[in-house]
Amino acid sequence: MSEFDIKYIVESLPYIAKGIELTIFISIISSILAFAIGITIAFLRRTDIKPMTKLMALFVELTRNTPLLIQLYIYYKGLPSIGLNLSPIACGIISLSIYTGVFISEVFRAGINSIAHEQYQAARGLGLSDFQTFRLIIFPQALRIIIPPLGSQFINLIKNSSLVSFIAVTDLFYVIYKGAVDDFMFFEMFITGALIYMALTGIVALLTNIIEQNLKISGKAGSI
Amino acid sequence: MIKVEKIYKAYKNFDVLIDVSAQVEKGQIVAVIGPSGCGKSTFLRCINGLEKVSKGRIYVDGKEVTAPDTNLNKIRSEVGIVFQQFNLFPHMSVKENIMLAPVKVKKISKSDADQIAMALLEKVGMLDHAHKYPEQLSGGQAQRVAIARSLAMEPKIMLFDEPTSALDPKMTNEVLDTMKQLAQDGMTMIVVTHEMSFAREVANKIMFFSQSRLIEEAAPDKFFHNPQSEITREFLRSVLKLEV
Ligand SMILES: Nc1ncnc2c1ncn2[C@@H]1O[C@H](COP(=O)(O)OP(=O)(O)OP(=O)(O)O)[C@@H](O)[C@H]1O
Ligand SMILES: [Mg+2]
Numbered sequence: 438m439s440e441f442d443i444k445y446i447v448e449s450l451p452y453i454a455k456g457i458e459l460t461i462f463i464s465i466i467s468s469i470l471a472f473a474i475g476i477t478i479a480f481l482r483r484t485d486i487k488p489m490t491k492l493m494a495l496f497v498e499l500t501r502n503t504p505l506l507i508q509l510y511i512y513y514k515g516l517p518s519i520g521l522n523l524s525p526i527a528c529g530i531i532s533l534s535i536y537t538g539v540f541i542s543e544v545f546r547a548g549i550n551s552i553a554h555e556q557y558q559a560a561r562g563l564g565l566s567d568f569q570t571f572r573l574i575i576f577p578q579a580l581r582i583i584i585p586p587l588g589s590q591f592i593n594l595i596k597n598s599s600l601v602s603f604i605a606v607t608d609l610f611y612v613i614y615k616g617a618v619d620d621f622m623f624f625e626m627f628i629t630g631a632l633i634y635m636a637l638t639g640i641v642a643l644l645t646n647i648i649e650q651n652l653k654i655s656g657k658a659g660s661i
Numbered sequence: 662m663i664k665v666e667k668i669y670k671a672y673k674n675f676d677v678l679i680d681v682s683a684q685v686e687k688g689q690i691v692a693v694i695g696p697s698g699c700g701k702s703t704f705l706r707c708i709n710g711l712e713k714v715s716k717g718r719i720y721v722d723g724k725e726v727t728a729p730d731t732n733l734n735k736i737r738s739e740v741g742i743v744f745q746q747f748n749l750f751p752h753m754s755v756k757e758n759i760m761l762a763p764v765k766v767k768k769i770s771k772s773d774a775d776q777i778a779m780a781l782l783e784k785v786g787m788l789d790h791a792h793k794y795p796e797q798l799s800g801g802q803a804q805r806v807a808i809a810r811s812l813a814m815e816p817k818i819m820l821f822d823e824p825t826s827a828l829d830p831k832m833t834n835e836v837l838d839t840m841k842q843l844a845q846d847g848m849t850m851i852v853v854t855h856e857m858s859f860a861r862e863v864a865n866k867i868m869f870f871s872q873s874r875l876i877e878e879a880a881p882d883k884f885f886h887n888p889q890s891e892i893t894r895e896f897l898r899s900v901l902k903l904e905v
Binding site for chain 1: 706709711734735737738739741742744746748749750751752761762765766807810811814
């Protein structure tokens with residue numbers, strides 16, 4: 438085994454940067470969509486429309502308990518067969534958003550359930566609608582509790598985004614892997630790749646901490 | 662003002678309210694008493710539709726709460742409810758707690774709601790605490806804010822579910838004073854309470870529940886001195902040590 442070739446990495450940087458860019462792009466868009474999907478599923482699951490809650494529960498179970506890679510291929514190969522021809526990047530974003538969204542919905546559900554039922558009754562007792570109660574009373578309190586687990590989901594999303602390389606999306610993992618295989622630079626590329634992923638997830642962890650500090654709840658949720 | 666017709670309420674196969682009928686007139690102060698678990702809170706929450714009855718009808722100010730097409734949010738905005746545990750919203754300041762429903766339900770302007778909030782805080786003696794958060798208040802203060810929060814919707818009826826049970830005697834008096842003032846202002850009130858002094862002095866009707874049934878309804882004087890039901894007499898003897 439030859440020694441670690443720094444020069445190779447430096448020369449590959451412009452090429453790696455393209456992959457970083459795409460990974461960041463996919464991660465940001467997917468995070469936003471996953472957040473929206475997560476809230477929506479969590480909200481729908483606490484309505485009293487039975488078929489809706491059943492359907493959502495089934496969808497959550499299916500998505501949570503199958504590999505993301507399989508879901509990725511199902512969207513990639515399945516969507517064209519129903520007439521939806523999307524780019525591989527779009528397919529990657531869709532599967533990542535749905536997969537992470539489902540996990541986020543569970544995080545939300547736990548957060549919502551931790552808010553005392555009395556808060557709900559007090560809000561409804563004042564004449565607020567179910568949706569207003571969710572938006573103004575339950576959700577803001579739940580959000581404060583779920584920031585840390587929510588951060589972990591976004592970190593998972595960044596790591597999971599490497600799977601999109603399987604459907605030929607030239608993300609960070611793809612460029613790393615290609616360099617490693619084509620130029621026999623395994624160590625150089627995989628260690629560099631690992632460090633870059635760590636930096637990206639590190640930023641999310643830092644942001645999570647900052648947001649958590651700033652949202653410090655004034656009062657014990659639900660007790661007063 | 663309130664008419665309850667033969668309501669039943671069951672959870673699974675457990676009866677919480679059985680065949681309860683009652684009537685409350687405008688301006689009346691009703692004290693609801695009875696042993697723990699007899700259905701007092703459930704009765705109260707059925708009146709503003711926070712719980713659905715299994716059977717029977719409830720009318721508030723001529724509108725049927727129990728009809729499937731009733732706008733419950735509208736009725737709830739006209740019937741205030743105050744809970745034992747205050748249930749203030751911890752992520753909002755005292756003033757925001759009070760302004761929330763007028764702004765979001767009645768759609769009045771923030772500046773109008775602000776004025777209403779300040780006037781009500783003055784009324785309940787909490788003007789200096791407008792910008793505090795609920796966790797910074799004592800129990801008595803929190804409960805007075807909760808009362809002000811309900812009053813901000815200008816309700817026609819106020820429901821109280823053991824408003825002083827979580828409070829020490831001094832704080833209990835603060836809250837009872839606020840409630841007495843409300844009674845003097847002519848508010849229609851239904852108060853679930855263990856405070857027999859309040860029931861005696863302020864209420865003009867007592868409703869006594871036991872084992873899911875409304876056992877007796879009477880003016881306080883009659884209720885405490887000449888109860889009709891043997892169950893009531895037993896309760897007064899054992900719980901209140903009265904000789905009846
Ligand atoms: N959501 C629920 N599911 C099942 N049972 C319930 C529910 N809410 C109340 N109950 C039961 O209904 C009965 C009456 O409850 P309720 O809270 O109305 O009594 P209460 O008279 O207010 O008692 P307390 O004086 O202890 O407050 C109790 O036995 C209680 O366990
Ligand atoms: Mg009760």
